Amino acid sequence: MSASPPSPAPKNHLSEQMKPLSEATQKAVFQVLQYQFYPKGSIVLTPGKIGECLYFVEKGLMRSYYFEEEDEREPREITAWIVAEGGVAMATESFYRQIPSAEYLEVLEDSTVFTLSREDFLELQRRYADFARFVLQFTEQYLLIYDARTQLLRMRSPLNRYLAFDRQYPFLRGRLSQSILASYLNMSYYQISRIRTQIARGTR
Amino acid sequence: MSASPPSPAPKNHLSEQMKPLSEATQKAVFQVLQYQFYPKGSIVLTPGKIGECLYFVEKGLMRSYYFEEEDEREPREITAWIVAEGGVAMATESFYRQIPSAEYLEVLEDSTVFTLSREDFLELQRRYADFARFVLQFTEQYLLIYDARTQLLRMRSPLNRYLAFDRQYPFLRGRLSQSILASYLNMSYYQISRIRTQIARGTR
Numbered sequence: 001m002s003a004s005p006p007s008p009a010p011k012n013h014l015s016e017q018m019k020p021l022s023e024a025t026q027k028a029v030f031q032v033l034q035y036q037f038y039p040k041g042s043i044v045l046t047p048g049k050i051g052e053c054l055y056f057v058e059k060g061l062m063r064s065y066y067f068e069e070e071d072e073r074e075p076r077e078i079t080a081w082i083v084a085e086g087g088v089a090m091a092t093e094s095f096y097r098q099i100p101s102a103e104y105l106e107v108l109e110d111s112t113v114f115t116l117s118r119e120d121f122l123e124l125q126r127r128y129a130d131f132a133r134f135v136l137q138f139t140e141q142y143l144l145i146y147d148a149r150t151q152l153l154r155m156r157s158p159l160n161r162y163l164a165f166d167r168q169y170p171f172l173r174g175r176l177s178q179s180i181l182a183s184y185l186n187m188s189y190y191q192i193s194r195i196r197t198q199i200a201r202g203t204r
Numbered sequence: 205m206s207a208s209p210p211s212p213a214p215k216n217h218l219s220e221q222m223k224p225l226s227e228a229t230q231k232a233v234f235q236v237l238q239y240q241f242y243p244k245g246s247i248v249l250t251p252g253k254i255g256e257c258l259y260f261v262e263k264g265l266m267r268s269y270y271f272e273e274e275d276e277r278e279p280r281e282i283t284a285w286i287v288a289e290g291g292v293a294m295a296t297e298s299f300y301r302q303i304p305s306a307e308y309l310e311v312l313e314d315s316t317v318f319t320l321s322r323e324d325f326l327e328l329q330r331r332y333a334d335f336a337r338f339v340l341q342f343t344e345q346y347l348l349i350y351d352a353r354t355q356l357l358r359m360r361s362p363l364n365r366y367l368a369f370d371r372q373y374p375f376l377r378g379r380l381s382q383s384i385l386a387s388y389l390n391m392s393y394y395q396i397s398r399i400r401t402q403i404a405r406g407t408r
Contacts, residue, residue: 020402076360092348093348135340136329142347144296144297150284153231153358154390156280
């Protein structure tokens with residue numbers, strides 16, 4: 001979104017993505033979308049609730065996270081997903097299986113999003129064949145994003161995970177706290193601090 | 205597949221999955237599917253080639269793996285996926301993006317599979333609306349499998365990864381070599397040996 005004025009928010013990302021759809025379909029979709037503003041720090045879904053919405057992020061940043069209680073020590077916070085403008089946030093398993101979420105969905109920057117309820121999402125697919133095709137493409141895109149996420153998580157070296165993330169998401173530079181980034185990259189706060197110091201010193 | 209006779213192979217899994225489709229669609233799909241037998245040890249895709257097929261596994265076991273060269277030491281073999289009967293094997297990124305594969309697809313047990321070319325896969329979606337819906341459901345299923353895979357990979361404790369895998373895939377017990385399982389669970393051969401010894405001794 002770079003240098004665009006903050007208000008009125010341009011409805012660009014989703015409109016662009018839906019351009020291949022017929023005018024009738026686009027109109028039907030925008031009729032049921034809710035355009036919403038969430039201030040930084042909002043929690044739009046908590047564990048135990050069922051994820052009933054997709055969040056198409058127009059501007060801002062969201063993440064999903066949960067606490068893993070692997071052992072007797074303090075539960076560890078894990079960031080599962082980070083979604084910026086142009087992406088779609090959801091509690092994947094909860095949304096598709098309609099079971100209680102294990103995750104929080106949190107707004108990390110003041111954000112404007114289009115929300116689409118699951119009910120409307122399914123109804124639009126039934127009524128508009130081109131929307132159903134759009135959903136398939138979108139789901140395939142997500143499969144590839146997941147594929148890249150598993151590749152990153154399989155890297156043994158914390159430094160390599162850090163560098164791979166930086167290559168994949170250059171537009172997130174400087175937008176994440178060190179602790180959130182560490183919890184996304186499956187490393188400790190101490191490890192990420194050390195890596196950043198090494199990079200700053202040019203020793204890596 | 206348990207106690208079923210080895211031959212003629214029952215064409216059960218895919219037929220079951222396609223039952224909701226119209227007879228005409230099912231017929232069109234089975235006309236273009238190739239029913240193939242691959243002996244244990246076959247490599248059906250190598251790095252550098254483009255993944256042109258989906259492999260619907262009727263009986264047997266496949267995996268995808270690659271070598272990660274993270275540092276100056278020996279490249280580490282990583283098992284990305286393990287797919288048994290009822291599942292679909294593919295080189296995800298290569299198949300969807302039509303770029304050279306980074307992975308090997310290997311047959312781990314004598315396997316019978318239906319292969320479907322990407323061309324036929326796309327053509328069937330264009331011609332049969334119910335097949336397009338079937339593909340969307342199948343892709344959503346895969347998203348959930350990927351979601352579970354990322355959850356497993358984010359677990360810090362090797363023991364917990366081992367136990368979570370065992371819970372998710374009880375039907376794979378005893379079918380994977382220790383080194384392949386270790387490479388799937390992102391741990392060393394030494395770590396998995398120790399875990400198995402602990403479990404056998406009942407100290408875990």
